[in-house]
Amino acid sequence: xxxxxxxxxxxxxxxxxxxxxxxxxxxxxxxxxxxxxxxxxxxxxxxxxxxxxxxxxxxxxxxxxxxxxxxxxxxxxxxxxxxxxxxxxxxxxxxxxxxxxxxxxxxxxxxxxxxxxxxxxxxxxxxxxxxxxxxxxxxxxxxxxxxxxxxxxxxxxxxxxxxxxxxxxxxxxxxxxxxxxxxxxxxxxxxxxxxxxxxxxxxxxxxxxxxxxxxxxxxxxxxxxxxxxxxxxxxxxxxxxxxxxxxxxxxxxxxxxxxxxxxxxxxxxxxxxxxxxxxxxxxxxxxxxxxxxxxxxxxxxxxxxxxxxxxxxxxxxxxxxxxxxxxxxxxxxxxxxxxxxx
Amino acid sequence: xxxxxxxxxxxxxxxxxxxxxxxxxxxxxxxxxxxxxxxxxxxxxxxxxxxxxxxxxxxxxxxxxxxxxxxxxxxxxxxxxxxxxxxxxxxxxxxxxxxxxxxxxxxxxxxxxxxxxxxxxxxxxxxxxxxxxxxxxxxxxxxxxxxxxxxxxxxxxxxxxxxxxxxxxxxxxxxxxxxxxxxxxxxxxxxxxxxxxxxxxxxxxxxxxxxxxxxxxxxxxxxxxxxxxxxxxxxxxxxxxxxxxxxxxxxxxxxxxxxxxxxxxxxxxxxxxxxxxxxxxxxxxxxxxxxxxxxxxxxxxxxxxxxxxxxxxxxxxxxxxxxxxxxxxxxxxxxxxxxxxx
DNA sequence: AAGGAGGGCTAGACCGGTTCACTTCTGTGG
DNA sequence: CCACAGAAGTGAACCGGTCTAGCCCTCCTT
Numbered sequence: 001x002x003x004x005x006x007x008x009x010x011x012x013x014x015x016x017x018x019x020x021x022x023x024x025x026x027x028x029x030x031x032x033x034x035x036x037x038x039x040x041x042x043x044x045x046x047x048x049x050x051x052x053x054x055x056x057x058x059x060x061x062x063x064x065x066x067x068x069x070x071x072x073x074x075x076x077x078x079x080x081x082x083x084x085x086x087x088x089x090x091x092x093x094x095x096x097x098x099x100x101x102x103x104x105x106x107x108x109x110x111x112x113x114x115x116x117x118x119x120x121x122x123x124x125x126x127x128x129x130x131x132x133x134x135x136x137x138x139x140x141x142x143x144x145x146x147x148x149x150x151x152x153x154x155x156x157x158x159x160x161x162x163x164x165x166x167x168x169x170x171x172x173x174x175x176x177x178x179x180x181x182x183x184x185x186x187x188x189x190x191x192x193x194x195x196x197x198x199x200x201x202x203x204x205x206x207x208x209x210x211x212x213x214x215x216x217x218x219x220x221x222x223x224x225x226x227x228x229x230x231x232x233x234x235x236x237x238x239x240x241x242x243x244x245x246x247x248x249x250x251x252x253x254x255x256x257x258x259x260x261x262x263x264x265x266x267x268x269x270x271x272x273x274x275x276x277x278x279x280x281x282x283x284x285x286x287x288x289x290x291x292x293x294x295x296x297x298x299x300x301x302x303x304x305x306x307x308x309x310x311x312x313x314x315x316x317x318x319x320x321x322x323x324x325x326x327x328x329x330x331x332x333x334x335x336x337x338x339x340x341x342x
Numbered sequence: 343x344x345x346x347x348x349x350x351x352x353x354x355x356x357x358x359x360x361x362x363x364x365x366x367x368x369x370x371x372x373x374x375x376x377x378x379x380x381x382x383x384x385x386x387x388x389x390x391x392x393x394x395x396x397x398x399x400x401x402x403x404x405x406x407x408x409x410x411x412x413x414x415x416x417x418x419x420x421x422x423x424x425x426x427x428x429x430x431x432x433x434x435x436x437x438x439x440x441x442x443x444x445x446x447x448x449x450x451x452x453x454x455x456x457x458x459x460x461x462x463x464x465x466x467x468x469x470x471x472x473x474x475x476x477x478x479x480x481x482x483x484x485x486x487x488x489x490x491x492x493x494x495x496x497x498x499x500x501x502x503x504x505x506x507x508x509x510x511x512x513x514x515x516x517x518x519x520x521x522x523x524x525x526x527x528x529x530x531x532x533x534x535x536x537x538x539x540x541x542x543x544x545x546x547x548x549x550x551x552x553x554x555x556x557x558x559x560x561x562x563x564x565x566x567x568x569x570x571x572x573x574x575x576x577x578x579x580x581x582x583x584x585x586x587x588x589x590x591x592x593x594x595x596x597x598x599x600x601x602x603x604x605x606x607x608x609x610x611x612x613x614x615x616x617x618x619x620x621x622x623x624x625x626x627x628x629x630x631x632x633x634x635x636x637x638x639x640x641x642x643x644x645x646x647x648x649x650x651x652x653x654x655x656x657x658x659x660x661x662x663x664x665x666x667x668x669x670x671x672x673x674x675x676x677x678x679x680x681x682x683x684x
Numbered sequence: 685a686a687g688g689a690g691g692g693c694t695a696g697a698c699c700g701g702t703t704c705a706c707t708t709c710t711g712t713g714g
Numbered sequence: 715c716c717a718c719a720g721a722a723g724t725g726a727a728c729c730g731g732t733c734t735a736g737c738c739c740t741c742c743t744t
Contacts, residue, residue, distance in 0.1 A: 020694045051465070053731065055398075055468045063732095086427070089447070093449055102448070259601075259628070291604075351699090363725090367701070368722095374721080375721075380723085402731085
């Protein structure tokens, strides 16, 4: 009664259908060379035996794999908190699934570890290509991974991705929109709680922040670097609120830090949005659950992931790749932003 | 200059080292039959050619795969929010990585879709085994997956997992602890915001809640069913706070709903913890970021994932499996719980 | 009726490893 | 000096598919 542990192979199906292995292969790959009647007979036999082609054998002989890799390099405790990645992964998968492809996911502790992993994956032909995320300045992954010829698509601005075809969000424009919005509300002392300087998109956002501030004739607002954790966001907010030139608005680089900022404001008796406006990035459900609800720069992370996957398939198909930005994050005003106290 | 797209195989390495394919295989698998000197020569040749064994070829001839599957069935938007899964996955991977194993992750939309996926994975020999999560009552996955003989470990109480070896947390005991704690503080009207009834561990918690309440001689506190989303948590909290018999304490089944509950209390001018105590489940960083900080039932999710992976390896090795619970979640009191108003 | 085209199908090489039966060589005990 | 054990290494079969060259047949053309 237990599982028939006999391994059923293409040969068994062929025998059952009274044809050769080759015919079965043709039928299962939708290729011409078998009549409709035979094809049906083959499918029936396969169904009855519960056979599906062995994927190792298939990729061995096809010389190709239908798996793509994704390594994410952040401490797990942080990752769990950022809704971004799960949503991103689900976008990737929505496209992979259409093509019967799988995603090999790995959380790594450092970029060097990632380099080793990607190299191994590629050399062992475990993956057909990879998605590279979180680019740093002068990213150390670029040289070795290009050298081994790993087909990949990079998530990040082309200025960071060292020649890999890439997909990115126009953070520069989005930051500008965020800052201008706060300025229009009347804020003049605007602070920015950003990510670590090494991380490419953090730098882009920080630069955009400073540029926009000076374009608006506002003295460069204070900028604090963090590692994206909630604790960091709380610490940064606390120190900003205690500073002599206390800002009237704070722009955060993710939503978890903004939530933390809201907590700190409450703790210090600073009223949001009356005394202080907060603006989050990476809008997630979280921003709608707090009181007051958080205004945020929102974007379609699921669609972002899907687009990345689509471009990867272009790369794998050997097509000319269409690097390009996805839709720019746009402002969703909620209850955490208002004119500054007069 | 571009990547030397020549495929280097074991034959090339053998030639370079002046031995046969077999010798290279022995060397790379740490098997006796080659001298230390030869072994070194082989490694040197491999290193120089940048060779690593092709994983498809290897699993084809070994008749085994070093990949395990995990399908998670929840809407992506929800998933992103629950820190639980990322942390859980990272725990799984910490064990897989030690054994050079990979995780195939897929987000699915329904249990039926998962059944199809797991069957395909297994029949195509893409995975050597699987991790099954989120068991429902009379879970429809059990019968078909047992029938095809998929080696798997289940995450959930044995009463739910239909004979699959399993790992679980003792939610019953944890709920009892939570309720008793609130009772000791003096609360008598305690409410429970739980998950959907179909979901196994939700039912266990709900039952435990009701049992403990009656053991303590408290009239069965109101229980609300939700789908685990923040919006659900907000809605549930709102209706509880508006009810005639307004509870003085609420126990939530995850942390995101507790955060939402906190927002609703603030919005309605109900002071936490003075007028209302809140207790969260699945303690994450989030619980420390709000104001007030959230008391929670905390457990080591990373370790949970790791233990699940270890048991899966037992299963794969054909050993007798050691099903068993992991450490029971324990209460971490913070600022959201206090005695009820007198 | 001969020649050609093309559909349907098969045999067998091949993908890149692992493994097993077997050979060769070296040292060892009787 | 021979028998024998064990270590080192080889050659070929095998894993389960894909794919190409080629065979047979039917139908069409002239």
